[in-house]
Amino acid sequence: MKAPHYQTLLSFLLLWSSLFCETAMSAVTRPSAKFFLELDGKPVAILSSFSGGPMIGEVNSLDSGFSCCFPPKFLIAIHPDELVMEVPGLHGSDLVEWIQKNLQGDLTEHNGSIVLVDQNFRVIQRINFLHGLISEISFPALRATARIQPPLKLKIMPEQAQVVTGNDEIYRTILKNYQSSSFRLDIAGIDTSRVSAIDAITIKRTFMAGDTGEQRPSTGMIPTGNFEISPLSFTIAGANARDLEKWHEDFVVNGNNSDDRELEGTITLLANNVKVPPITLSLHHLGIYRLLYSSSTTSTGADEISVRAMTYIEGVSLPVEDTK
Numbered sequence: 001m002k003a004p005h006y007q008t009l010l011s012f013l014l015l016w017s018s019l020f021c022e023t024a025m026s027a028v029t030r031p032s033a034k035f036f037l038e039l040d041g042k043p044v045a046i047l048s049s050f051s052g053g054p055m056i057g058e059v060n061s062l063d064s065g066f067s068c069c070f071p072p073k074f075l076i077a078i079h080p081d082e083l084v085m086e087v088p089g090l091h092g093s094d095l096v097e098w099i100q101k102n103l104q105g106d107l108t109e110h111n112g113s114i115v116l117v118d119q120n121f122r123v124i125q126r127i128n129f130l131h132g133l134i135s136e137i138s139f140p141a142l143r144a145t146a147r148i149q150p151p152l153k154l155k156i157m158p159e160q161a162q163v164v165t166g167n168d169e170i171y172r173t174i175l176k177n178y179q180s181s182s183f184r185l186d187i188a189g190i191d192t193s194r195v196s197a198i199d200a201i202t203i204k205r206t207f208m209a210g211d212t213g214e215q216r217p218s219t220g221m222i223p224t225g226n227f228e229i230s231p232l233s234f235t236i237a238g239a240n241a242r243d244l245e246k247w248h249e250d251f252v253v254n255g256n257n258s259d260d261r262e263l264e265g266t267i268t269l270l271a272n273n274v275k276v277p278p279i280t281l282s283l284h285h286l287g288i289y290r291l292l293y294s295s296s297t298t299s300t301g302a303d304e305i306s307v308r309a310m311t312y313i314e315g316v317s318l319p320v321e322d323t324k
Contacts, residue, residue, distance in 0.1 A: 034117050034121075035047035035049070035050045035116055037087075037112065038114075038115060039095065039110045044094045046088065047087060050083070052081050052082060052114070055081065056078065056081045058077045059074075060075075080129075080158045083157075083158065085156075087151050087152045087154055089151075089271060096318060099154075102133075102137070102205075103137075103318060104317070111130050111132070112128075112156075113128045121170055122169070123167065123170075124166045125164070125165055125166050127162070127163055128162050129159075130158055130161075131160070132157065132158040133156065133158075134157075135204070135205055136204045138152065138154075138201070139202075139267070139281060142269075143196070143197050144196045148181060149182070182270045183269050183270065184270070185267055186266045186268070187264075187265040188265065190243045190244060190263070192234070192236065193240070194236055194237050194240040195236050196237070198232070198234045198235075199232075202229070203228070204227070204228040206225065207224065229314075229315075230313075232265070232286060232310070232312075235307070236309065238306060238307050241307040244291060245291065247288050248288050248309075261287075262314070263286045264286065266280050266281065281317075284313070285315060286313060286314075288311045289310055289312060291308070291309055291310075294306055
């Protein structure tokens with residue numbers, strides 16, 4: 001005869017197992033969700049991911065002067081949370097135009113929403129924001145061996161944001177999710193046809209709260225300085241790096257690095273749909289400053305030398321007409 005506590009344990013395990021299976025099944029059948037970005041009431045992009053929220057409270061603690069006590073805490077200020085999103089393809093001219101104006105120094109602001117819908121396109125939730133400004137654009141790292149290239153990352157700094165529950169409305173849009181499948185790097189006078197990888201390029205602008213003034217956008221947020229642009233770093237086979245080595249020799253070693261020796265370049269992203277025009281990021285005033293050599297072994301066992309080139313970038317632009 002089994003002891004009573006064995007029967008109790010067996011009953012518990014059976015109950016736990018049934019609950020686990022039910023939970024797993026519900027997780028599998030849960031409707032998938034999608035995010036959309038709206039600007040001024042118009043859908044402009046499908047998002048592959050999103051993070052952010054409403055206002056943030058800054059927490060401070062008061063030193064009581066006694067080591068044995070827990071100090072009281074309180075909020076000293078509130079400020080908006082950055083809205084961080086990933087955009088698989090820049091194929092909406094309104095969003096591209098906003099990014100382009102931002103890169104030109106135009107602090108154009110937009111009201112908008114991050115819209116969450118389920119698999120039936122019913123609106124689950126909205127995060128509505130007011131007077132949004134672009135604070136960071138990150139063009140993704142690209143790899144020649146990748147079937148699909150990663151999405152662009154965008155950060156928006158609003159003046160205010162509010163979470164609103166959906167009302168079961170059906171979300172209607174004609175946007176399509178085009179992804180970039182391949183890329184091409186071009187630098188004037190340099191053979192880059194065998195480039196195998198490009199590191200991410202990030203353009204960042206920081207903001208701070210400011211008083212009302214003629215030179216300030218209505219958000220109350222003013223830029224704290226110039227753009228910060230990360231370098232252009234890319235990898236090429238050693239056998240194809242001769243042009244880069246000549247540029248490095250002239251620009252770095254021989255000191256011929258005036259403005260007229262800086263080069264222009266472009267990164268072109270091709271969509272996985274041939275009917276979709278390519279996206280071209282123009283790179284202005286490139287200056288090489290380092291070549292890094294490394295060795296590796298190929299899948300066939302052969303030794304291979306690769307060269308990583310690093311150049312600074314003085315400016316970038318994103319022509320609007322290339323995306324229409």
